[in-house]
Amino acid sequence: MNQEWDVIIVGGGSAGSVLANRLSADGSRRVLLLEAGLDYPGAEIPEFLRHRTLRTGLAMAPSHEMEPDYYWTDVRARRRPEREAMLYARGKGLGGSSSVNGLIAARPEPGDWRRWEQSGAEGWGYEQMLPPLNRLETDLDYPDAPFHGGTGPIPIHREARSGWGDVDNALDQAGESLGYGWDDDYNGPNTTGRSRYPANHTRDLRRVSTNHGYLDPARGRANLEIRGHAQVDRVEFTGETARAVRLLDGSSVPLAPGGEIILSAGAAHSPAILTRSGIAPAAQLSRLGIPMLADLPVGEGAQDHAIVFAQFHPRENRVVPPGMRPTHVAIRFSSELPGTGRNDVAILATNHNYWFGNDQAGLAVQLNQSLSRGSLWLPDADPRTAPVIEQRLLTDPTDYVRMLDGLARAEDLLQRPEFVALREGDLVMPRSRAELLGQVKDVMHLSSTARMGAENDPAAVVDPLCRVRGLSGLRVVDASIFPSIVSANINIAVIAVAERAAELMLQDSRH
Numbered sequence: 001m002n003q004e005w006d007v008i009i010v011g012g013g014s015a016g017s018v019l020a021n022r023l024s025a026d027g028s029r030r031v032l033l034l035e036a037g038l039d040y041p042g043a044e045i046p047e048f049l050r051h052r053t054l055r056t057g058l059a060m061a062p063s064h065e066m067e068p069d070y071y072w073t074d075v076r077a078r079r080r081p082e083r084e085a086m087l088y089a090r091g092k093g094l095g096g097s098s099s100v101n102g103l104i105a106a107r108p109e110p111g112d113w114r115r116w117e118q119s120g121a122e123g124w125g126y127e128q129m130l131p132p133l134n135r136l137e138t139d140l141d142y143p144d145a146p147f148h149g150g151t152g153p154i155p156i157h158r159e160a161r162s163g164w165g166d167v168d169n170a171l172d173q174a175g176e177s178l179g180y181g182w183d184d185d186y187n188g189p190n191t192t193g194r195s196r197y198p199a200n201h202t203r204d205l206r207r208v209s210t211n212h213g214y215l216d217p218a219r220g221r222a223n224l225e226i227r228g229h230a231q232v233d234r235v236e237f238t239g240e241t242a243r244a245v246r247l248l249d250g251s252s253v254p255l256a257p258g259g260e261i262i263l264s265a266g267a268a269h270s271p272a273i274l275t276r277s278g279i280a281p282a283a284q285l286s287r288l289g290i291p292m293l294a295d296l297p298v299g300e301g302a303q304d305h306a307i308v309f310a311q312f313h314p315r316e317n318r319v320v321p322p323g324m325r326p327t328h329v330a331i332r333f334s335s336e337l338p339g340t341g342r343n344d345v346a347i348l349a350t351n352h353n354y355w356f357g358n359d360q361a362g363l364a365v366q367l368n369q370s371l372s373r374g375s376l377w378l379p380d381a382d383p384r385t386a387p388v389i390e391q392r393l394l395t396d397p398t399d400y401v402r403m404l405d406g407l408a409r410a411e412d413l414l415q416r417p418e419f420v421a422l423r424e425g426d427l428v429m430p431r432s433r434a435e436l437l438g439q440v441k442d443v444m445h446l447s448s449t450a451r452m453g454a455e456n457d458p459a460a461v462v463d464p465l466c467r468v469r470g471l472s473g474l475r476v477v478d479a480s481i482f483p484s485i486v487s488a489n490i491n492i493a494v495i496a497v498a499e500r501a502a503e504l505m506l507q508d509s510r511h
Contacts, residue, residue, distance in 0.1 A: 004256035005032040008245055010232045010273065011265035012039075013096020014491055015478040015498035017210035018136075019262060021217065022502035024224040031224045032253065033215075034245065036265075037093030038069050039228025041219070042212025046070075049099055050207050051323065069093060070100055075268050077389035077446075080437055088389055089444055090268055094228070095211030097266070097444075098491055103207060103325075105156045105200040107133060107187040108486035108493050111341040112369075119483045120454030122464045124500065132499035136492070139187075140203060147189055153213030154495065156187070157203060158196040159328040165351030166318055166422055167361050168329040174416035175331050186330065192343055197330045200491070205323065210495060233383035234276040235261055235474060237293060242473035248383055260473050260505075262466075264498070267302070267446040267479040268376065272387045274298045274450060274461075274476070275378050279468060288381045294470050296461045298450050299376035299387075303485035305443040306370055306393045308403060308430065309350065310410045311362035312423035318361075326351050332368070333409075335402045343487055344369035345406045347413065360428070363414060365406035366443065368487040371396040376449050393440050403436065445490045450480035465508060466501050477501040
């Protein structure tokens with residue numbers, strides 16, 4: 001007879017690893033973590049992933065060059081309605097995307113959390129989220145600051161000026177000449193302008209994923225079981241109460257009475273599991289031939305960060321040391337357009353273009369706060385079929401205007417003497433609307449595909465306790481539930497969300 005579990009966590013990535021650690025700390029709770037990919041100790045991550053720059057370029061590589069043990073190689077995203085769908089890299093195996101991402105450890109703006117709370121995510125404001133943000137980190141530069149932590153599982157590192165590349169130095173100097181101020185701590189609550197760009201790796205430049213930071217310390221617990229190669233098809237229900245998960249091989253893993261299933265499979269795969277479970281818009285379920293359990297807006301409102309490059313061919317005498325990160329310096333500014341928040345646009349140094357594996361350098365303009373929304377859908381009900389993401393980048397007029405302004409600012413910086421000395425030939429950047437819409441890219445920061453909100457919010461899939469609306473025994477905890485995308489790379493935000501969700505679940509279980 002199958003063992004029954006008090007908590008079944010689906011997905012061992014940036015959120016699931018955190019939940020497995022925190023929820024199994026109480027030895028009376030039987031916790032099962034199911035991971036579609038490999039189960040391996042985080043400290044044994046392969047060298048090509050542990051190193052802070054090796055293989056980061058695979059984010060844009062063809063699928064045959066990606067390691068299928070560590071990446072989903074079949075998810076596709078269409079960046080614009082008129083463009084073809086392309087590979088959308090997702091981490092696979094324990095640690096999820098925290099094992100393969102670009103290691104950026106930027107925090108959201110305090111205003112992001114406040115907007116969440118104002119939109120109906122009660123209990124998720126900045127005052128509630130600062131403790132989880134501090135708890136997750138060991139800030140190697142600001143361990144004692146009141147807005148940082150010094151004892152958490154994820155190290156936060158900022159490169160000293162002596163380790164910067166020539167583009168980092170040029171951006172810093174050109175930015176200063178154009179009036180952008182200096183705030184060293186990018187993750188401080190009131191900083192803006194020029195800053196060192198934080199990364200989650202050790203001083204000796206080694207990645208620390210959530211598998212390493214959170215799961216490794218919990219592996220010896222008798223009440224925690226981790227299963228790799230256990231891909232989940234759907235959640236099984238009795239009436240409106242979750243009772244088990246069905247795996248790809250057709251077997252079921254049951255819950256104990258009163259137990260809970262937590263979907264933490266990521267913003268692409270959690271909504272896919274929900275849909276196959278009969279939880280999605282009624283029209284989509286009808287198209288797929290799946291009986292409807294709950295008519296909820298799963299997959300609707302998807303968001304990502306838009307990015308566009310302004311590049312140049314560097315002079316032959318430049319030196320890029322082996323292992324140098326693409327970005328050590330960034331400039332943030334506020335557009336102050338209606339509906340936007342603080343530091344909603346960033347300009348990033350690009351010492352070398354890891355996105356394409358070429359030798360071009362330059363600047364990247366990233367919309368930290370995107371307003372455009374897309375969707376996610378399933379081509380069919382087969383659990384082996386990957387979801388498709390329609391991103392609709394820059395379809396919101398404010399996003400388009402801000403990107404134009406960001407590119408104009410980037411060109412002003414690139415025309416300064418500090419950059420002219422580095423480059424030869426013309427700048428390579430979009431010069432027309434058609435070129436801009438043809439070149440805009442995502443940053444693989446998918447979010448908001450099963451949004452959190454108030455009970456009466458028609459756009460919400462989960463409530464502020466991460467419970468799927470109208471059902472019992474099922475929660476979602478990952479980037480899917482973001483009410484809106486945060487103004488930063490999302491990995492730190494996902495870890496903080498999982499920390500907060502675990503805190504709320506433990507409080508809920510004591511009442």
